[in-house]
Amino acid sequence: MTKRKIALISTGGTIEKTYDELSGVLANQVSVLDVMLASLELRGVEVQRVALMNKDSLDMSSEDHTLIAQTAAEMAKKHAGVVIVHGTDRLAVSGDRICELGKPASPIVLTGAMRPYELRSTDALQNLTEALLAVQILPAGVYVAMHNQVLQFPGVTKDRSAGTFVKGGA
Amino acid sequence: MTKRKIALISTGGTIEKTYDELSGVLANQVSVLDVMLASLELRGVEVQRVALMNKDSLDMSSEDHTLIAQTAAEMAKKHAGVVIVHGTDRLAVSGDRICELGKPASPIVLTGAMRPYELRSTDALQNLTEALLAVQILPAGVYVAMHNQVLQFPGVTKDRSAGTFVKGGA
Amino acid sequence: MTKRKIALISTGGTIEKTYDELSGVLANQVSVLDVMLASLELRGVEVQRVALMNKDSLDMSSEDHTLIAQTAAEMAKKHAGVVIVHGTDRLAVSGDRICELGKPASPIVLTGAMRPYELRSTDALQNLTEALLAVQILPAGVYVAMHNQVLQFPGVTKDRSAGTFVKGGA
């Protein structure tokens, strides 16, 4: 059984935030993705890590979204799939931007988290697990996989009060 | 967004084993599935729990496998999908038994674990997460979802030395 | 074996901070002390909870410190010991304030944490465990128990660069 080669593009966001003892805040300083990946049994995919940026998505510029979209589209040509770890606040902006570039060569799955991996109670591992499975099963296209749900772009928005993504909505 | 109604059939196995302080062994006594489900964000599925049996699969009789297969096939008619939590040693026997009943009405996804949920380091949550996502995406059929991989029955076997499932094999 | 009756005064601080998904920050909103206590085997003490305040200690006024000191001294008369959960930044101020009230009737042990209990990697449980043991063994006096160390007031200060308490020092 050969593993599918996928690209895992990290851009920052809540999922990767770590705690700074001195300041007492959670910030995007060190990627914890490698720790998460090491805690999973990965028999289906071989992951190529692409550490593109490490930003709270609220701090992303339009150029950042374009860079993410272009990188993902490019990676989709050379891999069996692409997973993007992204802050949830602007995840849908990047998702739409990828769609504007046309249908990707392989599935591109965005994911993120409402609660950092560093927390005892977190959705980070669940969401990463789902993205890494979904990217193997879905046809080429742009998706978000999170909270036990796969939604296809375009037309995905974050429902801020529910703390998750929905299809349609405002 | 309406949730898909799926059936979650529990049969026991390593994934559900709990620790008995007095005897110092891990055994199938109490289902920890509800604890696992409560720790996940489930936006895609609405789960109907079916506690069919609670056995180490090495202790399953031929009648047990048939009962599991018939229950799953029946549930598949009334639900958008079925997830079966099963001991890994005989998981493939139940998977093949379901196939013998013909193509199911909706996807049936088996899963299990090599290390009980009760352990600090476990694959139980990863595998349950994967099964609960895969059952929403896959077409009708019989599968195992585990360790970042989906394999379709028939023809799936447990690779005991690797501690996972493979397609083909002996 | 009768358990020692002790008072556990909570005042807030990092140890009790919880994560707010919507704002993405850690704050003192809900006491997680009960969760911590439930996770420990407590055969030596019977705990009476006194939820005095729930503040980051950087926000404590002089009146707050006096209230904490007077409450602790009063509780020490009626109990076999007192444990105070406190933010570390101003923990030493409360410790000194208690000393100014004279030798307490039973041991008073302050503790806190550099990393909230909500974090996967935290010193909160270690420190609470230590305080709940030290309060049974130590003679009457005022102490901080944290990071595998017991120090007696007065003369204790927080070493901010090391993130712990020291005797003497500035």
Place this chain on the structure above:
Amino acid sequence: MTKRKIALISTGGTIEKTYDELSGVLANQVSVLDVMLASLELRGVEVQRVALMNKDSLDMSSEDHTLIAQTAAEMAKKHAGVVIVHGTDRLAVSGDRICELGKPASPIVLTGAMRPYELRSTDALQNLTEALLAVQILPAGVYVAMHNQVLQFPGVTKDRSAGTFVKGGA
């Protein structure tokens, strides 16, 4: 603040049991004490590890108990204290054996666990934390520190139904 130099003698027992995926049982094969120690903030003690044996205490011979007692008594002369990690079933036998050698030169604190560290819910870290604190505070003597309690030998027995140690008892 100089750290107290203590010896940490490991002998096995439930606290150190690890899970073997292939056989599905918990056994004493690898010491997890180093992992536990690394997860604690140790400002009070400097630990010298003495890996004496790695046995379920039900398998200990009379010679094993004597070896443990003699090693502990010897180590107590050269260190500020000794902590012994021990299976709980025969922990009291080793404790009594140490007492028979006369009053030790420094405090000797035995500890163990009812639930292995490998379990998600375990008393191992609590008990190790308590032993590593108690050994700094107690006068020379032989003790068990576990479950928020310190009891002095001789006269300590395991209460099997309660799953803990008591003074007196049968």
